[in-house]
Amino acid sequence: MSGRLFRRAGGAVVKLDAAALTDLLRFRQSEFQHAEAGGVLLGRRILGSADVVIDEVTPPLDGDRRTRTTFHRTQARHQQVIDARWSESGGTCQYLGEWHTHPEPIPVPSLIDVLDWCRRLDEDRFDGESLFFLIIGIDEVRAWEGFRQPRVIVPLDPLPAEPPGGITPAS
Template sequence: MLTPLVLRRPDDDGFVLIEEKALQVLARHRQLHHDAPESGGILLGYRRGNHLHVTEATTPLVSDQASRTRFFRSAAPHQQAALARWRESGGTMDYLGEWHTHPEHHPTPSTIDKRGWIRICGKRRIPMLFVIAGTQDHLWIGLGTPTGLRSMSELT
């Protein structure tokens, strides 16, 4: 059984809360077999002042492209899920960031990951969350802002 994560943001006095439901999605898609492809999706939840509250993570879709060491998220279907949640919530649920897996025990972002995340932060101009799930129970969690990308922790 997973428990929610609460982390202090590295850029201010805010917190990040990742609910168990979202963590379960990441855990189900870990690359446990030598031929398992990377998986990924987006993180959805709420912005409350300086706090980010992740309540959901979308699952990989048929339109996504994946190999053992690459994942390309098809934007439109995930965006449709985010828009549906935004509408259902009366405009309060938001796109908070992205997640994907890596075929390594202690995941670390690649240059491609960092480049894509910096592009997202430049467009959004608000704090964004990025998570990489490793082959075990390890997560890399980072916070992106218009001024850069900072690791929040490498968690077990």
């Protein structure tokens, strides 16, 4: 399976690595009894460009609360993973945002999602001016980028399958 690409404003690309995509798709809510899942996005901002690579996602961890239509992650457990990856990578693996699932074919953020994303933009510590938010639906993965200033959340356009050789920096 190849990764997924999304187009940012200005032409830059967000790449969801194939391994991270595979991890996310395991949690699709394709059956009624499947509970929502979620976690954080970890990866790299590519030096010299506005491209971003999501290399890893945290799965639901002990202490997270999951129901059919809600997911609440335990801050401390996921933060331990973020801190470990940061340290192991010498500061190149960063917290890039959040992901969760929806029990619908093509996911659309709820008001609760948008309010949570705005809170994360206000309260979370992160490099750069924005965070990324993925919702994994039954049939599609959708992405949004939220900016701290000005406060705006925009959908990212999905791109065709990744070309051989990986992402190409924006021109």
